[in-house]
Amino acid sequence: MNDLQDLYQSVILDHSRNPRNFRAIDGANAKAEGYNPLCGDQVTVYLTLEDHLITDASFQGVGCAICTASSSMMTQQVKRLSSEKALQLFELFHDLVTTAEEFDIDTLGKLAVFSGVRNYPMRVKCASLPWHTLKAALEQKEQPVTTE
Amino acid sequence: MSVRAPFNLDVIRADFPILRRKTPEGRTIVYLDNAATSQKPESVIEAISQYYRAHNANVHRGVHVLSEEATQAYESARQKVAQFLNAPNERNIVFLRGTTEAINLLAQSYGRPNLGPGDEILISHMEHHSNIVPWQVVCRQTGAELKVVPIDEHGVLDIEAFEAMLSERTRIFSCVHVSNALGTINPIKRMVSRARSVGAITMVDGAQAAPHMPIDVQDLDCDFYAISGHKMFGPTGIGALYGRAELLESMDPYQAGGEMIKYVSFEKTVYNEVPHKFEAGTPNIAGAVGLGAAVDYLRSIDFEAAMGHEEDLLEYGRQQLERLPEVRLIGTAKEKAGVLSFWMEGTHPHDVGTILSHEAICVRTGHHCAQPVMQRFGIPATIRASLAFYNNHEDLDALIEGLKKVKRVMLG
Numbered sequence: 382m383n384d385l386q387d388l389y390q391s392v393i394l395d396h397s398r399n400p401r402n403f404r405a406i407d408g409a410n411a412k413a414e415g416y417n418p419l420c421g422d423q424v425t426v427y428l429t430l431e432d433h434l435i436t437d438a439s440f441q442g443v444g445c446a447i448c449t450a451s452s453s454m455m456t457q458q459v460k461r462l463s464s465e466k467a468l469q470l471f472e473l474f475h476d477l478v479t480t481a482e483e484f485d486i487d488t489l490g491k492l493a494v495f496s497g498v499r500n501y502p503m504r505v506k507c508a509s510l511p512w513h514t515l516k517a518a519l520e521q522k523e524q525p526v527t528t529e
Numbered sequence: 530m531s532v533r534a535p536f537n538l539d540v541i542r543a544d545f546p547i548l549r550r551k552t553p554e555g556r557t558i559v560y561l562d563n564a565a566t567s568q569k570p571e572s573v574i575e576a577i578s579q580y581y582r583a584h585n586a587n588v589h590r591g592v593h594v595l596s597e598e599a600t601q602a603y604e605s606a607r608q609k610v611a612q613f614l615n616a617p618n619e620r621n622i623v624f625l626r627g628t629t630e631a632i633n634l635l636a637q638s639y640g641r642p643n644l645g646p647g648d649e650i651l652i653s654h655m656e657h658h659s660n661i662v663p664w665q666v667v668c669r670q671t672g673a674e675l676k677v678v679p680i681d682e683h684g685v686l687d688i689e690a691f692e693a694m695l696s697e698r699t700r701i702f703s704c705v706h707v708s709n710a711l712g713t714i715n716p717i718k719r720m721v722s723r724a725r726s727v728g729a730i731t732m733v734d735g736a737q738a739a740p741h742m743p744i745d746v747q748d749l750d751c752d753f754y755a756i757s758g759h760k761m762f763g764p765t766g767i768g769a770l771y772g773r774a775e776l777l778e779s780m781d782p783y784q785a786g787g788e789m790i791k792y793v794s795f796e797k798t799v800y801n802e803v804p805h806k807f808e809a810g811t812p813n814i815a816g817a818v819g820l821g822a823a824v825d826y827l828r829s830i831d832f833e834a835a836m837g838h839e840e841d842l843l844e845y846g847r848q849q850l851e852r853l854p855e856v857r858l859i860g861t862a863k864e865k866a867g868v869l870s871f872w873m874e875g876t877h878p879h880d881v882g883t884i885l886s887h888e889a890i891c892v893r894t895g896h897h898c899a900q901p902v903m904q905r906f907g908i909p910a911t912i913r914a915s916l917a918f919y920n921n922h923e924d925l926d927a928l929i930e931g932l933k934k935v936k937r938v939m940l941g
Contacts, residue, residue, distance in 0.1 A: 385887050389880075389938055420879045420895050421909030443909055445877035446939065501883060 387497030397446035402439040402456035415514030452511035536834030544570040556889035564915030576822035606821030615745040623804040627768035628736040629659040631755035634783040636663040646672035653678040655708040684711035684860035706738035710899035711860030712868025741866040763823030767816030777803040784809040835918035878910040
């Protein structure tokens with residue numbers, strides 16, 4: 382069995398206990414809600430976009446440690462990225478938590494702490510929910526996205 | 530029927546092969562997810578295997594020896610289920626996939642033709658989604674209205690509100706006997722009697738009751754009662770609906786096809802008799818045989834002693850959990866069966882479930898297909914340890930130790 386500490390790394394626990402950018406953005410011009418019906422995780426992602434550049438990102442919601450930490454770190458990482466780059470980062474992150482044996486640490490940066498998630502197939506959706514929600518916000522989807 | 534052996538937990542545990550299995554790390558499985566599905570005794574596994582090895586054929590068709598044996602095995606399982614529920618006759622028993630299908634059948638075969646605008650269906654706030662959504666569907670189809678009896682902070686039904694909500698508009702009362710999310714045992718006999726007095730048809734979801742208490746549909750005097758095989762030590766994909774004979778007779782078929790007909794021409798079809806009218810297509814014969822074996826098993830053990838053992842475990846688990854300051858029990862009714870549902874402050878149930886799984890402890894974390902219950906208590910999910918009579922005190926000790934580990938990992 383895999384070591385629990387691979388999943389609950391101290392960086393992840395820190396972000397789950399003290400999530401960064403945990404707020405609504407007044408006047409956010411992109412926003413989406415995400416929901417994981419399996420466990421009840423719920424996240425709202427707020428973005429301020431200026432010419433396809435993400436100048437501010439935040440989130441609110443209730444979720445497990447993995448979902449909260451993933452939301453927190455995602456909002457830090459996508460700030461000052463173009464929406465195109467942010468979506469590319471989602472692709473890399475998705476590979477990281479599902480299949481990737483090797484990953485591009487230069488691009489992923491701190492997000493590499495989520496590599497342990499791929500050993501827990503039931504928890505992949507916890508980590509990816511905020512990213513699906515970010516994508517929906519960038520694509521201006523009005524219906525809440527779900528992981529199902 | 531063989532003589533009942535005295536309740537010996539070691540003997541009982543030895544009947545369930547999965548309780549001996551180990552994880553790749555050599556840990557013994559601690560199974561506390563019985564409300565999701567129960568484990569199966571050797572006799573059930575063997576009955577299914579033996580059916581496929583020796584008797585497999587289609588039922589009610591053909592005159593060959595195997596078809597006769599398969600039909601005999603299938604119909605004898607129906608008799609066993611009828612006896613288990615104390616139904617007057619095996620014709621009162623319809624084999625279905627489980628409680629979900631039973632409620633859907635009732636909603637469509639009874640509800641849809643008999644309901645209209647102004648009519649009400651009464652359910653409770655502690656229903657499983659399977660006793661909510663089929664009624665919402667039939668309300669949309671017919672214009673009937675769904676009414677919900679509230680629950681209090683202990684997870685107990687508000688009986689005064691129930692009484693006040695009953696009226697001649699109440700056409701169907703459908704309620705859970707034992708709540709899967711809270712463990713609450715409802716005073717179902719009294720409620721059925723009150724609902725019938727205003728002329729309502731009564732349906733009891735017995736999925737969580739059957740593994741924990743004797744069921745007597747004649748004593749309850751309900752019109753319908755549904756069980757799921759896999760919750761009561763039988764296989765998945767098989768369950769049964771008890772129905773009052775005159776109601777079953779008057780109802781339309783649920784699905785149409787083979788088996789459910791007496792005579793078919795392109796001009797006219799005559800339906801088969803009850804209960805076959807409701808069993809279109811080749812049924813789950815092996816499942817029924819397995820369910821029959823599960824009933825035999827339950828009748829072979831000292832069930833009263835098993836219930837007493839379970840009550841001891843529930844009380845022990847409650848006391849141990851209450852010693853952990855972070856734990857808040859959800860569902861604290863006096864009348865409870867088999868379920869310890871709780872919230873752990875500073876953690877999320879999903880993380881708790883993953884960490885417990887590392888210790889080979891199987892609990893359910895989530896909303897237990899009862900999201901309105903979660904909404905009532907203002908939480909997204911709970912951790913649920915649910916018991917069967919084969920559990921022991923060591924299982925609960927392992928749970929408590931596991932929760933202490935959760936505290937170390939998550940709370941530092």
